Amino acid sequence: MSAESDIHHHPRAVSPIEARVAALEALLTEKGIIDPETLDGIVEHYEHELGPMNGAKVVARAWLDAGYKTRLLENGTAAIRELGFGGPEGDNLVVVANTASVHNVIVCTLCSCYPWPVLGLPPRWYKSAPYRARMVREPRALLREMGCMIDDDTEIRVWDSSAEVRYLVLPVRPEGTEGHGEEQLAGVVTRDSMIGVSVL
Amino acid sequence: MCSNVVVDGVHDLGGMHGFGRVEIEPDEPVFHEPWERCVAVVTFGVFLTGTSNGGQFRHSIERMDAGHYLQSSYYEHWATGVATRMVELGLVSVEELEARAGGAFPLSGADRGVPTDDPGNDVVAPRYVIGDHVRVRNWHPPGHTRCPRYVRGRQGTIARVDIVASVPDIEAHSAGRRSEPTYSVRFESDELWGEPGDPVHVDLWESYLEPILER
Numbered sequence A: 001m002s003a004e005s006d007i008h009h010h011p012r013a014v015s016p017i018e019a020r021v022a023a024l025e026a027l028l029t030e031k032g033i034i035d036p037e038t039l040d041g042i043v044e045h046y047e048h049e050l051g052p053m054n055g056a057k058v059v060a061r062a063w064l065d066a067g068y069k070t071r072l073l074e075n076g077t078a079a080i081r082e083l084g085f086g087g088p089e090g091d092n093l094v095v096v097a098n099t100a101s102v103h104n105v106i107v108c109t110l111c112s113c114y115p116w117p118v119l120g121l122p123p124r125w126y127k128s129a130p131y132r133a134r135m136v137r138e139p140r141a142l143l144r145e146m147g148c149m150i151d152d153d154t155e156i157r158v159w160d161s162s163a164e165v166r167y168l169v170l171p172v173r174p175e176g177t178e179g180h181g182e183e184q185l186a187g188v189v190t191r192d193s194m195i196g197v198s199v200l
Numbered sequence B: 001m002c003s004n005v006v007v008d009g010v011h012d013l014g015g016m017h018g019f020g021r022v023e024i025e026p027d028e029p030v031f032h033e034p035w036e037r038c039v040a041v042v043t044f045g046v047f048l049t050g051t052s053n054g055g056q057f058r059h060s061i062e063r064m065d066a067g068h069y070l071q072s073s074y075y076e077h078w079a080t081g082v083a084t085r086m087v088e089l090g091l092v093s094v095e096e097l098e099a100r101a102g103g104a105f106p107l108s109g110a111d112r113g114v115p116t117d118d119p120g121n122d123v124v125a126p127r128y129v130i131g132d133h134v135r136v137r138n139w140h141p142p143g144h145t146r147c148p149r150y151v152r153g154r155q156g157t158i159a160r161v162d163i164v165a166s167v168p169d170i171e172a173h174s175a176g177r178r179s180e181p182t183y184s185v186r187f188e189s190d191e192l193w194g195e196p197g198d199p200v201h202v203d204l205w206e207s208y209l210e211p212i213l214e215r
Helices: A002-009 A016-030 A036-048 A052-064 A066-074 A076-082 A129-134 A139-145 A182-186 A191-195 B034-049 B054-062 B066-071 B074-088 B094-101 B189-193
Strands: A093-097 A102-107 A155-160 A166-170 B133-136 B155-166 B179-187 B200-205 B209-211
Touching (some): A016 B074, A052 A066, A052 A191, A076 A093, A102 A166, A166 A191, B034 B074, B054 B074, B074 B094, B155 B200
Antiparallel strands (some): B133 B209
């Protein structure tokens, strides 16, 4: 409400993209093609219920439960569903595990495919031209530039999600977390570690 | 077929130079501006109508003017693609959009994809197994494809056999569909870039591949 009255009292320039989006929404609503009131709830779900906190729970469970980790690496979709996470962009989830000798990182060079149920909607940099262009061409240099130092003798495996699979990286459990419970472990897992652009 | 048509969209970014650094924004919000959230509302709403499949939606973005694509954000891509599809389906007109927006409403370029009346039979049994050596077909179709340019003509090894799925190249332009197996294919750095480095795995439909040695 306050935003509306601010606009009313202090009109500011509406950018071209704002005007276009407002026009598109209004026309599709008037024609009965979309119903923004119903859709609002769906978008709210994406804002508040989906996000890296879901992926962090998956990672923490895998660190604590060897049986779960095995299932997760064999069939990511089913094992992630065990924790209640699924839905659009989550029908074919593959989890790739980092080890002492392999570091995994995900990208989508053609658009911005991303595992929505476990990481939410992607951050702006993941969708940016430099990330999509460079991660397949010079992953080691780009990771270093992003502050992620990978040992020279560790292989970096880049996964370009160009078909139906959406990837999640299982980071290496950091030292100093011995004795942590599942919730506490989930608290140390970051979004970027599950994309593979940082290590914990 | 015309040979002078530019067929590879600017969206196919893998391996390109010149875009600079990747800037990570700390504590980034899900949406930066109310209009971005509004684009999500509109896009999810249009998905629910079932008027565009995945290939059609992606291709509506891939056909954006190259300059517009590179200078605009992800949510502007969505808005442009959705509006383009709505106009192409006759559900809204450019005139209506521009009148309501009070200015220009740039849409994506024409669809140059070639529809097929006969998509062929579904393929259920994978032709390849893990470890098979394959080469990616060197083709540059005028329409939608999920085969990135940087692997075309390159040799790789099947690393994983995935689900059977509708071929995007067909569903983006035709009423019919064909499903076939998908794979994760591992490419060594030498093969892709001519120098040592780390491998890249790319997910590809079976018809993008040809065998190097038949088993």
